Amino acid sequence: MHAYRTHTCGALRAEQAGSTVRxxxxxxxxxxxxxxxxxxxxxxxxxxxxxxxxxSPVFAAAEAxxxxxxxxxxxxxxxxxxxxxxxxxxxxxxxxxxxxxVLQSAADVLPFQVAQEQEAPEDMRLRYRFLDLRRERLQRNxxxxxxxxxxxxxxxxxxxxxxxxxxxxxxxxxxxxxxxLVPARLHPGxxxxxxxxxxxxxxxxxxxxxxxxxxxxxxFRDEAGRADRTLMFYQLDVEMSFVTQEDVFTTxxxxxxxxxxxxxxxxxxxxxxxxxxxRIPYAEAQLKYGSDKPDLRNPLVISDVTEQFKGSGFxxxxxxxxxxxxxxxxxxxxxxxxxxxxxxxxxxxxxxSGAGGLGYITFDAEGPKGPIAxxxxxxxxxxxxxxxxxxxxDAVFFAAGKEADAAKFAGQTRLRLGNELGLVEKNVFRFCxxxxxxxxELNEENGQVDFSHNPFSMPQGEMEALETKDPLTIGxxxxxxxxxxxxxxxxxxxxxxxxxxxxxxxxxxxPPETVEERFGGMLNAFRYGAPPxxxxxxxxxxxxxxxxxxPNLREVNLFPMNQQGEELMxxxxxxxxxxRLKELSIEVKMPPAKK
Numbered sequence: 001m002h003a004y005r006t007h008t009c010g011a012l013r014a015e016q017a018g019s020t021v022r023x024x025x026x027x028x029x030x031x032x033x034x035x036x037x038x039x040x041x042x043x044x045x046x047x048x049x050x051x052x053x054x055x056s057p058v059f060a061a062a063e064a065x066x067x068x069x070x071x072x073x074x075x076x077x078x079x080x081x082x083x084x085x086x087x088x089x090x091x092x093x094x095x096x097x098x099x100x101x102v103l104q105s106a107a108d109v110l111p112f113q114v115a116q117e118q119e120a121p122e123d124m125r126l127r128y129r130f131l132d133l134r135r136e137r138l139q140r141n142x143x144x145x146x147x148x149x150x151x152x153x154x155x156x157x158x159x160x161x162x163x164x165x166x167x168x169x170x171x172x173x174x175x176x177x178x179x180x181l182v183p184a185r186l187h188p189g190x191x192x193x194x195x196x197x198x199x200x201x202x203x204x205x206x207x208x209x210x211x212x213x214x215x216x217x218x219x220f221r222d223e224a225g226r227a228d229r230t231l232m233f234y235q236l237d238v239e240m241s242f243v244t245q246e247d248v249f250t251t252x253x254x255x256x257x258x259x260x261x262x263x264x265x266x267x268x269x270x271x272x273x274x275x276x277x278x279r280i281p282y283a284e285a286q287l288k289y290g291s292d293k294p295d296l297r298n299p300l301v302i303s304d305v306t307e308q309f310k311g312s313g314f315x316x317x318x319x320x321x322x323x324x325x326x327x328x329x330x331x332x333x334x335x336x337x338x339x340x341x342x343x344x345x346x347x348x349x350x351x352x353s354g355a356g357g358l359g360y361i362t363f364d365a366e367g368p369k370g371p372i373a374x375x376x377x378x379x380x381x382x383x384x385x386x387x388x389x390x391x392x393x394d395a396v397f398f399a400a401g402k403e404a405d406a407a408k409f410a411g412q413t414r415l416r417l418g419n420e421l422g423l424v425e426k427n428v429f430r431f432c433x434x435x436x437x438x439x440x441e442l443n444e445e446n447g448q449v450d451f452s453h454n455p456f457s458m459p460q461g462e463m464e465a466l467e468t469k470d471p472l473t474i475g476x477x478x479x480x481x482x483x484x485x486x487x488x489x490x491x492x493x494x495x496x497x498x499x500x501x502x503x504x505x506x507x508x509x510x511p512p513e514t515v516e517e518r519f520g521g522m523l524n525a526f527r528y529g530a531p532p533x534x535x536x537x538x539x540x541x542x543x544x545x546x547x548x549x550x551p552n553l554r555e556v557n558l559f560p561m562n563q564q565g566e567e568l569m570x571x572x573x574x575x576x577x578x579x580r581l582k583e584l585s586i587e588v589k590m591p592p593a594k595k
Contacts, residue, residue, distance in 0.1 A: 282438065
C-alpha cells in the first residue's frame with residue numbers, strides 16, 4: 001500500500017465499500033458525538049468523513065488533533081446508514097472507519113477559520129495566504145484560472161498563432177505608467193526595465209517575418225493598486241502581420257467569446273447567436289455612456305441637451321451653455337413616482353462625489369415637475385422629454401459643466417441610477433469594441449500635447465494627418481474590448497514607418513535624437529522593411545475575475561500584493577544588505593519624513 005494514499009479524499013464511492021484504503025489530507029472539521037469522533041478529511045479533490053470509535057487505539061491521538069493538521073488514515077470503507085447519506089457530497093454515501101492514524105504535520109491555532117468563509121481583514125488573509133488558498137472558493141478560482149489559460153492557449157494555436165517568449169529585462173518605454181527598474185550590476189549607473197508590455201518586441205517579431213505571435217505575458221507597472229489593477233499582471237499578448245483593424249476583430253472575437261462561452265455556466269454571452277460585437281466610436285461612448293468603458297448591461301443612454309438650456313430661464317445651466325460648457329441628460333424610467341427622499345439621497349451622493357448637486361425633472365400626466373422645471377420654459381422641458389424618450393412617471397437627471405467633467409459625472413450618475421432602479425441585467429456578459437480613440441490628448445498639468453493611448457499606433461491619415469491637422473483632432477487605429485464596464489483588452493494597428501514614428505513622437509515633445517536613442521532598435525528595424533501589422537492584449541486576470549464573478553483581482557491571483565504593493569506573506573519589498581547595494585553602485589537616500 002502507498003505510504004500516503006490509495007485514493008484521494010474525493011474519490012471513494014459506494015462501490016469501494018468493504019475495501020481497506022489509505023487517505024491523506026487536512027483535518028477540515030472535527031465533531032465528537034457521544035464518544036464517536038467524526039473527522040472531515042480534506043485534500044485538493046474533496047472531503048471524506050472518517051469515523052473513530054472511543055475504544056479505538058487511535059482515539060486519543062485523533063481527539064488531540066487541531067483542525068488543519070495533516071494526517072494519514074487507513075481503514076475500511078463502509079456504507080452510511082440510509083438516513084445519514086449526504087447527497088451534497090460526492091463521497092456522501094460512505095465513510096471511512098479508521099484503524100490507523102499518522103500525524104504528518106501538526107497545525108498551530110489558526111488566525112482565521114478555513115472551514116467556513118469567515119470574514120477576515122485583507123492584510124491577515126494576504127499574510128496567511130497559504131491558509132486563505134485552502135478555502136473552497138479560492139481553490140475553485142485558481143483552478144478556473146488554469147483552465148482559462150489552457151483554453152486560451154488551445155484556441156490561439158488552433159487559429160495558427162505561434163507562442164513565443166519575449167525578454168523580461170528590457171529598456172524603459174513610455175507606455176503610460178512608471179517602469180519597474182532593475183539595476184545592471186555589470187553596467188554601473190544603468191538600469192533594465194521590467195516590461196509594461198512586450199510591445200516593441202512583439203512588433204519586432206512581425207518585422208522578423210513571423211506572421212502570428214501570441215504569449216501569456218507577465219507585465220509590470222509601477223502604479224497605484226486598486227481592485228481591478230495590480231502591479232504585476234498577465235495578458236494574452238497578440239500580434240499579426242498584414243492585417244487591418246477588421247482582421248484583428250474577426251480573428252480575436254471568436255477566441256475571447258469562445259473562452260467566455262466555455263466557462264459561462266449558463267450566463268449569456270454576447271455573440272453566441274453569431275452576431276458580431278457592436279462597435280462604438282470613442283466620442284460616441286463618451287457622449288452616450290460618459291465612459292470609454294461602458295457597462296452595456298445598463299440600458300440607460302445619456303443625451304446632450306445643451307441647446308435646450310441655451311438662453312433658457314434656468315440661469316445656472318444657461319450660463320454654463322453660454323460659456324462653452326455642456327449639459328447632459330440621464331434618463332430615469334419609472335423614477336418619477338419615487339418619494340422626495342429618493343431624489344434627496346441622490347443629491348447627497350452627488351455632493352459627496354464632488355459635484356454641486358444633481359438637478360432633475362419629473363414628468364407626470366400634467367407635465368414637468370421639480371426645481372428645474374419651475375424655471376424652464378415648458379417647450380424646452382418637452383423637447384428634453386422627447387430627446388430622452390420619457391413618458392409620464394419617468395424622470396431625468398442632469399450633469400453640466402466642462403465637457404470632460406460633465407461626461408464623467410453623467411457616466412457615474414448613469415451607473416448609479418441603473419443600480420438604484422434595478423435596471424442592470426443579471427447573468428450576462430455584454431461586449432463591445434471601442435474604436436477611433438484620439439491619438440493625442442492635452443496634458444492639463446503642463447499644457448503639452450501627449451499620447452492618449454499607445455504611442456506605437458498608426459495615426460488615422462498617417463503622415464498627411466500629422467503634417468496638416470490639429471493634433472487633438474487626429475484619430476488613431478486604436479481599439480478596446482469592453483465587457484460589463486471593464487476594459488478587458490486593448491490594441492491597435494501599429495505604425496510601421498520610421499518617418500511617421502519620428503514625426504508622431506516629435507508632436508508629443510520628443511526630439512528626433514531622443515526617439516533614436518530610446519527606440520533605435522525599432523526604428524532601425526522599420527528601415528529594413530516592416531509589414532503592416534497590428535494586435536492587441538487581453539488581461540488574463542480580468543477575464544478570470546469576470547468569469548469567477550469576483551469583485552477584486554486579488555481573489556483570482558495566487559499570491560497577490562496589497563494596494564500598497566506589498567506581498568505580506570514573504571515580506572516584499574524588503575531592504576537589502578549594504579554590500580549588495582555597493583555591488584550595484586547604488587546609494588539609498590531616504591525621502592524626508594512626512595510631518
